[in-house]
Amino acid sequence: MTALDPDSDPVFLARKGYYRKPAVAALATPPKQPMALIAAEHTAQLNAPQNEDTFSKAEENELLFQDVELVWEPRGRRATAIDVLSSTTTMEVGIDLGALSGVALRNMPPARANYQQRAGRRGNAIATVVAFGSADSHDEHYFSEPDGMIRGAVVDPKLTLDNKDIVRRHILAFLLQNYHQARLPNIEETKRHDLFSVLGTVSEFCSGAGILNRDNFAAWLTENEEVLRDRVDSWIPNELSPEDRDDLLINMREDCLGAIDNAIGFVPKGEQGSNGENESIKDESEGIPEIGDERQKLNISTLLDRLLYCGKLPRYAFPTDVAAFHIFDRDRSTPFRPIMRFAPQQGLPIALSQYAPGKQVWIAGKRYTSGAIYSVMKDERFNAWEARRRYLECEKCGFARTEDIEKIAQGDIQNCPACLSQGTFGPARNWMRPPGFAHPEDLDELTSPDEIPETSYATRAKLTMESPLENQGWLPVNDRIRVFSVRQHLLVSNTGPRNEGYSYCTKCGRIEAATAPKSTLSGSHRKPFPARDTEKNCEGGGLTRHLVLGTDFITDIALFSMRVESPIRLTPGDYRTDVALRTLSEALAKAACKLLEIEPGELMAEYRPALTQPGAEGLEAEIFLYDTLPGGAGFASQLPERGAELFQLALALMKTCPEDCDTSCYRCLRSFKNKFEHALLDRHVGAELLEYLVTGDLLPFDDRRLRNAIKLLHDDIERNGDNLVVEDNVSMDVPGAGKFTDPIYISRADGAKFAVIVSGPLEIDYPVDPIVDVAQGNPDILKIIHINELAIRGNLADATNDVLTKVRGPNFSHSLRSGT
Ligand SMILES: [Zn+2]
Ligand SMILES: [Zn+2]
Ligand SMILES: [Zn+2]
Known part of the structure; x- marks a missing residue:
C-alpha cells in the first residue's frame, strides 16, 4: 500500500481532480468563490399528470432557465435559476428558450434536419455547438465527415393532402361526430365519461338498443345527405384529383356505412339469421374479406375503439394505443386515489421496448424501474388479461403469430406455418397487450445507475397473414416478382430477456423478467400500487410464467413476393x-x-x-x-x-x-x-x-470480394494444413470440357487432389461454371470442395476447418490415434 499525493498523483487527478479543484481554490488565500452551475432536465417525461399542477416540471424548468422568477411557488420551496438544461429531443419541437450560449449534443442526431433544430434555429444566435460521437457506426461516420451533418439544405416536411384513403377516414370521423351531436347534444350524467365510450358499445350500436345505432345512423345519413355532402365538399383538400373527389362525395354514404359494417360485423336485415345481434357478430368471423386477418375485434367492445383498431378513422387525432409509465406520488396518493408524480407516455409499439419490465427509466435525475403492469382504470388490466392470446414464434425463421387461447394450450409446439420446419413453432406462450406500466410504489427511487439488468427489445413488425393465393389479386412486376396491396395488422411483441418472457402476477400486476434470479411473485408479495395499510400485500397464487407483451396495429402494406x-x-x-x-x-x-x-x-x-x-x-x-x-x-x-x-x-x-x-x-x-x-x-x-x-440472370459475384475471400482462405489453409501442399491458381484440364483455373489447389500426401471453389453468397445448389460442374462428376481425378464467400467472411476459422475436414477425410482422426 502506498500513500498517494492528491496534488500530483496523475490517476487521482484525472478521475477526481475536476471535483476537488473548486474546494481547494475556495480554501486557498485569497479564497476563490466556487462557480455553481445548476442543471435540470427538460424532457417530455416531465409531463403534468395531474390537472391541479399549474406547470409541468418541464415547463417550470424552462422558465427557470430563462431566469423567470416563479412568484406563485408555494412558500418554503425555493426555485433557483437554472444554468444548464439537459434535454431530450423535446428541444426539436419548437421551444424558444431565448438566448442560448452553447449547445452540447451527447450523440449524433439522426439527420441534418434534427441537427439544425437541436443546434438552434436562430442562425448566429448560438456561440458554440459541440457534438459528441459515440462508438457506433452512425456517430463514427458523422464524426469523421461532419459536413454531411452540419451543412446543406434540409428536406422540407410535406403534408400529403391528395391521399384518397386518408380523406375517406376523415369524412367518416366528420359524419360520426355530426351524428353524435345531432342525437346526443347533451352529456348524459349516467354514462361512462371516458373518450372511448362516447359512441357507446358495438353491441348497442348493432342491435339498436342505443340512441346511437347503425340503422338510425343510416337513416340520418339519407335524410341529411345533401347538406352533409355540401359541408364535406367545403373542407376536403383541393389537392385531391377531380375523380377522387367526385368518387368520395358521390359514394359518401355507402363508403361510410361499409366501413362501419366491416368493423362491427354488421349484417343488414334480411341477410342475417334469426337471432339478431349474436348471429351477426358470429357471422363476422366468417365474412371478413381480408385474408388471414385474426384481429381481435371481438374483445374490443366500444364502438370508437373498434373503429380505430380497424383503421376506419384517422388515428393520429386520438390517444389510442399509448401506454403510460406511472410513478406514484407516495405523499399525495391515498389508497382510493392514486396520484402520479410523473406519467410519461409512448405509443405502445415503442413503450414495449422503453418501459419493458426491468427497464430503468430516468426522470428528473432519479432512476425508476418498470415492475408492474398498471392502469388507473382497474378494469383495464383485468380486461387485458382476459383478452390474452397465445403467442408462437418460429425459432428458425422468426415468423410469429398469435392465436385464440381456446385453440392452443400453453407450451404447445407446432410445425412452423412459414418455413414448415418440424417442431420449431413455439412453445406457445400467453400474450397480452399491456394497458400501461408502473414503478412499484414500494420500490425506492434511486440516483445512481445500478448494474444494468438484461434488456429486451420489441421485435420488428411481423406480418401474420397467410400468403395470398394465386387468384386473390397479385399484380405481376415481372416473371419473378409480384405484388399484393393490402391493409393488415402487424404484430409487435416483446418476448423478454433471452426470449424467456415475463413472470406476471395476474392479481396485482407485478411483473419481472422470467430470467430474474430470485422470484418472489409466486408467494405473498407487496402490491405495486398504493393500498390501505392492511391490504398492502398480495397473497400471490396468480402467477403466470413466460408471458409475452405485445400489440398490433393496422397499416397499409405492399407485399412483394419474389421467386x-x-x-x-x-x-x-x-x-x-x-x-x-x-x-x-x-x-x-x-x-x-x-x-x-x-x-x-x-x-x-x-x-x-x-x-x-x-x-x-x-x-x-x-x-x-x-x-x-x-x-x-x-x-x-x-x-x-x-x-x-x-x-x-x-x-x-x-x-x-x-x-x-x-x-x-x-x-x-x-x-x-x-x-x-x-x-x-x-x-x-x-x-x-x-x-x-x-x-433473370445470375451474374458473377463482385470480383474484388471473391479475390479477397480466396486469398484469406488460401492463406489460412496453408497455415493450418500440416502435410498438405497448397497452391494457388493452378490451371486444370477437365477431359472433354476444357480448362479452368483452380484458385486453391490442395494435394494430400497420398496423392489425392482437391480444388476449393469459392462461390458467390447466393449460389448453393451447383457451381455456376459449367467446367467445374463437369469436374465435379470425376471425383477420381479431383475432388471439388465448395465454400461460400459469406462463410469465409463470417467465420474464417470455421470455413478453413470445413475444408480441412473434407480434405483429410473421415479416417483422419482415426489414423492419428493409431499413430500411422
Ligand atoms: Zn456504401
Ligand atoms: Zn419457421
Ligand atoms: Zn400479486
Whole structure:
C-alpha cells in the first residue's frame, strides 16, 4: 500500500481532480468563490399528470432557465435559476428558450434536419455547438465527415393532402361526430365519461338498443345527405384529383356505412339469421374479406375503439394505443386515489421496448424501474388479461403469430406455418397487450445507475397473414416478382430477456423478467400500487410464467413476393438469407421513400418466407413495405403500380455507392434507424439477388470480394494444413470440357487432389461454371470442395476447418490415434 499525493498523483487527478479543484481554490488565500452551475432536465417525461399542477416540471424548468422568477411557488420551496438544461429531443419541437450560449449534443442526431433544430434555429444566435460521437457506426461516420451533418439544405416536411384513403377516414370521423351531436347534444350524467365510450358499445350500436345505432345512423345519413355532402365538399383538400373527389362525395354514404359494417360485423336485415345481434357478430368471423386477418375485434367492445383498431378513422387525432409509465406520488396518493408524480407516455409499439419490465427509466435525475403492469382504470388490466392470446414464434425463421387461447394450450409446439420446419413453432406462450406500466410504489427511487439488468427489445413488425393465393389479386412486376396491396395488422411483441418472457402476477400486476434470479411473485408479495395499510400485500397464487407483451396495429402494406430458382436458394433461417433479404428490405425501403419523396422512416420493410411450399424450400420469399404511421398514411399503397421502377431504383442504390464500399456504408444503406443491423447489410449480396430478380440472370459475384475471400482462405489453409501442399491458381484440364483455373489447389500426401471453389453468397445448389460442374462428376481425378464467400467472411476459422475436414477425410482422426 502506498500513500498517494492528491496534488500530483496523475490517476487521482484525472478521475477526481475536476471535483476537488473548486474546494481547494475556495480554501486557498485569497479564497476563490466556487462557480455553481445548476442543471435540470427538460424532457417530455416531465409531463403534468395531474390537472391541479399549474406547470409541468418541464415547463417550470424552462422558465427557470430563462431566469423567470416563479412568484406563485408555494412558500418554503425555493426555485433557483437554472444554468444548464439537459434535454431530450423535446428541444426539436419548437421551444424558444431565448438566448442560448452553447449547445452540447451527447450523440449524433439522426439527420441534418434534427441537427439544425437541436443546434438552434436562430442562425448566429448560438456561440458554440459541440457534438459528441459515440462508438457506433452512425456517430463514427458523422464524426469523421461532419459536413454531411452540419451543412446543406434540409428536406422540407410535406403534408400529403391528395391521399384518397386518408380523406375517406376523415369524412367518416366528420359524419360520426355530426351524428353524435345531432342525437346526443347533451352529456348524459349516467354514462361512462371516458373518450372511448362516447359512441357507446358495438353491441348497442348493432342491435339498436342505443340512441346511437347503425340503422338510425343510416337513416340520418339519407335524410341529411345533401347538406352533409355540401359541408364535406367545403373542407376536403383541393389537392385531391377531380375523380377522387367526385368518387368520395358521390359514394359518401355507402363508403361510410361499409366501413362501419366491416368493423362491427354488421349484417343488414334480411341477410342475417334469426337471432339478431349474436348471429351477426358470429357471422363476422366468417365474412371478413381480408385474408388471414385474426384481429381481435371481438374483445374490443366500444364502438370508437373498434373503429380505430380497424383503421376506419384517422388515428393520429386520438390517444389510442399509448401506454403510460406511472410513478406514484407516495405523499399525495391515498389508497382510493392514486396520484402520479410523473406519467410519461409512448405509443405502445415503442413503450414495449422503453418501459419493458426491468427497464430503468430516468426522470428528473432519479432512476425508476418498470415492475408492474398498471392502469388507473382497474378494469383495464383485468380486461387485458382476459383478452390474452397465445403467442408462437418460429425459432428458425422468426415468423410469429398469435392465436385464440381456446385453440392452443400453453407450451404447445407446432410445425412452423412459414418455413414448415418440424417442431420449431413455439412453445406457445400467453400474450397480452399491456394497458400501461408502473414503478412499484414500494420500490425506492434511486440516483445512481445500478448494474444494468438484461434488456429486451420489441421485435420488428411481423406480418401474420397467410400468403395470398394465386387468384386473390397479385399484380405481376415481372416473371419473378409480384405484388399484393393490402391493409393488415402487424404484430409487435416483446418476448423478454433471452426470449424467456415475463413472470406476471395476474392479481396485482407485478411483473419481472422470467430470467430474474430470485422470484418472489409466486408467494405473498407487496402490491405495486398504493393500498390501505392492511391490504398492502398480495397473497400471490396468480402467477403466470413466460408471458409475452405485445400489440398490433393496422397499416397499409405492399407485399412483394419474389421467386428464385436453383442455384439461388433463400433457405429460411440461413445467415446468407438473412444478409440478402435484410439488405434488400433496407434498399427497397430507402428506394420507396425516395420514389415517393417522403422522409426516410415513413416507410419500412421487413421480410419473411412465403407461406407456401416453395417458400419453405427457399424458392419464394416475401418483403413487405409498410407505413410506419399506425392506421397507414397511404404511402405503401402507391407502390404496387410502380413496382418495376422501385426495384430498379433499389438496384441502382446498391450498385453505385459513392464510397464504393466493401459491404455497406452511410453513403448507401446504413442509417441511424437500422444501426442494430449494420452488420447484416451487404450491398454486393443484395445487388446479386436483385439483379437476378430484375433480369433473370445470375451474374458473377463482385470480383474484388471473391479475390479477397480466396486469398484469406488460401492463406489460412496453408497455415493450418500440416502435410498438405497448397497452391494457388493452378490451371486444370477437365477431359472433354476444357480448362479452368483452380484458385486453391490442395494435394494430400497420398496423392489425392482437391480444388476449393469459392462461390458467390447466393449460389448453393451447383457451381455456376459449367467446367467445374463437369469436374465435379470425376471425383477420381479431383475432388471439388465448395465454400461460400459469406462463410469465409463470417467465420474464417470455421470455413478453413470445413475444408480441412473434407480434405483429410473421415479416417483422419482415426489414423492419428493409431499413430500411422
Ligand atoms: Zn419457421
Ligand atoms: Zn400479486
Ligand atoms: Zn456504401
